[in-house]
Amino acid sequence: MREEATAFVPGHITGFFSAHPADDPTKAGSRGAGLTLTDGVEVTVEPADGEDSTVALDGTEIDVDPVTTVLETLDATARVEADSDLPLGAGFGVSGALALGTALAANRVFECKLSVNELVTIAHGAEVQAGTGLGDVVAQAHGGVPIRLEPGSPQENELDAIPSRARVEYVSFGELSTADVLSGDTDQLTAAGREALSRVVEEPTLLSFMYASRLFARDAGLLTDRVTETIADVSAADGQASMAMLGETVFALGTGLSDAGYEPSVCATHPAGAVLK
Amino acid sequence: MREEATAFVPGHITGFFSAHPADDPTKAGSRGAGLTLTDGVEVTVEPADGEDSTVALDGTEIDVDPVTTVLETLDATARVEADSDLPLGAGFGVSGALALGTALAANRVFECKLSVNELVTIAHGAEVQAGTGLGDVVAQAHGGVPIRLEPGSPQENELDAIPSRARVEYVSFGELSTADVLSGDTDQLTAAGREALSRVVEEPTLLSFMYASRLFARDAGLLTDRVTETIADVSAADGQASMAMLGETVFALGTGLSDAGYEPSVCATHPAGAVLK
Missing domain, CATH: 3.30.70.890 (GHMP kinase, C-terminal domain)
Known part of the structure; x- marks a missing residue:
C-alpha cells in the first residue's frame, strides 16, 4: 500500500444533453457535448488507518455519495482531500471529478490493479446512482471537448470530440x-x-x-x-x-x-x- | 482558410501487438499495448498556395505516404513541416504522428469541420494502407498508456488504458x-x-x-x-x-x-x- 496518491480531474461544463436512464447504472447516462476545463479538482487519497472514510473539499468535511460508493466498491477506507478551483453544484462536474479522482487515486494507493475503463465505470456508476450527474465522469476521463454520442460507461458508450x-x-x-x-x-x-x-x-x-x-x-x-x-x-x-x-x-x-x-x-x-x- | 496550424502528437512505443489485417483499412489494425511519450512530433500545416504538397521532417523534404494520403483525403494542398524529437523507423510511431498531426492541423487550416474520430480514422487508414503501422495512430490520439483491445479506427476499435x-x-x-x-x-x-x-x-x-x-x-x-x-x-x-x-x-x-x-x-x-x- 502506498502512503498517498493524487489525481487531477478537469472540470466539465455540459452545453447540452439528453438524459438516458437505465436500471443498470453502467448503461445509464447522457448524450451531449461539453468543455473540459483546466480548472478542476485535485483529489488526494490516503489510507484512513482503521478509522472511517472521510471526504474534505477545500478543507471542509462533506458527504459526497458518489465518493462513498467509489470507496466502498474498491473496498477502501480512506481519507479523501480535495482542492477545487470550481464551485460545487454550479454545473462544473465537481461531484464527478471527486468520484473519478477518488477512483484513480485509491486504485493506486490500495493497489487495486484496475484499468482506466474499470475505474471510470465505477465512478460513472456511482454518480448515476447518486443522481448527481449522468455524463460528467466519462467526459472528464476523456478531456478536450468531448461529444457523448452514446450514453453510459466506457464499455457501453461512444465518444467523439471537437478538435479545438x-x-x-x-x-x-x-x-x-x-x-x-x-x-x-x-x-x-x-x-x-x-x-x-x-x-x-x-x-x-x-x-x-x-x-x-x-x-x-x-x-x-x-x-x-x-x-x-x-x-x-x-x-x-x-x-x-x-x-x-x-x-x-x-x-x-x-x-x-x-x-x-x-x-x-x-x-x-x-x-x-x-x-x- | 487560416494561415497555418500546428499539432503536437506524442510518440508511441508499442510493447507488444498482434496484427489484424482486413480489406477495409478502417477495420484493419492491431491489438496490443504501449506507452505514449512526451517526446513526439510537432506538425505545422500551411496552404501550399497552388504549388504541390510537400512534407519536410526536421528541415529535410521526405516522402511519407500516409501524409500524402491524408492530404488527398482532405482535398488539401499543403506545406507540412514537422519537427521530431524521435528517430524515424525506430519504433516510435513517427509516421503515425506525421499522419495524425497533418490531419488535425489541416482540418483547422482548411476548415474541413471534421470530428476527432473522423480525423483519426483518416490518419489510421492512411497508415494501414501504407503498411507503416497498425496501431500507433489510435494510441497517439488517446495518450497515456493505451491498451488496444480491439483493432481498427475509433468507430471499430476498443481501447482501455493502464492508469499510471x-x-x-x-x-x-x-x-x-x-x-x-x-x-x-x-x-x-x-x-x-x-x-x-x-x-x-x-x-x-x-x-x-x-x-x-x-x-x-x-x-x-x-x-x-x-x-x-x-x-x-x-x-x-x-x-x-x-x-x-x-x-x-x-x-x-x-x-x-x-x-x-x-x-x-x-x-x-x-x-x-x-x-x-
Whole structure:
C-alpha cells in the first residue's frame, strides 16, 4: 500500500444533453457535448488507518455519495482531500471529478490493479446512482471537448470530440439541483438535446457547439433571468456564451464575458482527461 | 482558410501487438499495448498556395505516404513541416504522428469541420494502407498508456488504458522495417501478442506491461543481439526494459537504462493524446 496518491480531474461544463436512464447504472447516462476545463479538482487519497472514510473539499468535511460508493466498491477506507478551483453544484462536474479522482487515486494507493475503463465505470456508476450527474465522469476521463454520442460507461458508450481548444471564461450566480431537474419531466429537454447533438455531429466546431448550447438552454426551459441577461450581454458584445448544465452559470469562449464588462474566472479547455499526478 | 496550424502528437512505443489485417483499412489494425511519450512530433500545416504538397521532417523534404494520403483525403494542398524529437523507423510511431498531426492541423487550416474520430480514422487508414503501422495512430490520439483491445479506427476499435504514468528512457540502435515484419509469417507473433494482451488485461499495471512486452519480444522472434544484451544489462541493474515494436530500440521505465550505464534519451508518458497547439 502506498502512503498517498493524487489525481487531477478537469472540470466539465455540459452545453447540452439528453438524459438516458437505465436500471443498470453502467448503461445509464447522457448524450451531449461539453468543455473540459483546466480548472478542476485535485483529489488526494490516503489510507484512513482503521478509522472511517472521510471526504474534505477545500478543507471542509462533506458527504459526497458518489465518493462513498467509489470507496466502498474498491473496498477502501480512506481519507479523501480535495482542492477545487470550481464551485460545487454550479454545473462544473465537481461531484464527478471527486468520484473519478477518488477512483484513480485509491486504485493506486490500495493497489487495486484496475484499468482506466474499470475505474471510470465505477465512478460513472456511482454518480448515476447518486443522481448527481449522468455524463460528467466519462467526459472528464476523456478531456478536450468531448461529444457523448452514446450514453453510459466506457464499455457501453461512444465518444467523439471537437478538435479545438479555447480560452474559456465563466461566471457563476449559484446552484441548480441536477437531481431536481432530472427527476422532473425531461421530455422537452431530451428533444432539445437530441436536436443540439445532431447539429454538432453535423458540424463539430466550437461555434456550432455554442450555438447548439444556446438553443438547447432556451428550448429546454432551463434559463434563469440572470443567465438570460448575461448571455444577451455577451451576444451584444459579439461574443459566444451559453449556460452550464446544470448550474446558474454562464460560460463564454475567448474574452466573451470580459468584453461584456463582467469579471469572469478564466481558464481553458483541458487537452487531457483525468490524470494521476 | 487560416494561415497555418500546428499539432503536437506524442510518440508511441508499442510493447507488444498482434496484427489484424482486413480489406477495409478502417477495420484493419492491431491489438496490443504501449506507452505514449512526451517526446513526439510537432506538425505545422500551411496552404501550399497552388504549388504541390510537400512534407519536410526536421528541415529535410521526405516522402511519407500516409501524409500524402491524408492530404488527398482532405482535398488539401499543403506545406507540412514537422519537427521530431524521435528517430524515424525506430519504433516510435513517427509516421503515425506525421499522419495524425497533418490531419488535425489541416482540418483547422482548411476548415474541413471534421470530428476527432473522423480525423483519426483518416490518419489510421492512411497508415494501414501504407503498411507503416497498425496501431500507433489510435494510441497517439488517446495518450497515456493505451491498451488496444480491439483493432481498427475509433468507430471499430476498443481501447482501455493502464492508469499510471512513468519516466521513460530509451536508446535506439537503428531501424527495423514494419512493412517487412508484417509481410512475413506473423502466426508466432500473433500468438505471442494474444498471450501478452491477456496478461495485461488481467493486471493492467506498468510492471505487468513490461513483463508481457519482454516475453513477447522473445517469443515473437524479433530480438536482435544488441537489443537482447541491453535488456539483459537493465535487468542486471534491477530495471525493467523491453524492445520497441518495431525498431532496434530499447525502452525502460524510470532510470533503468541510466542505472545500467547507458546514456539514454529521457522523457515520460504523455498524459494527453494528440493536441492542436
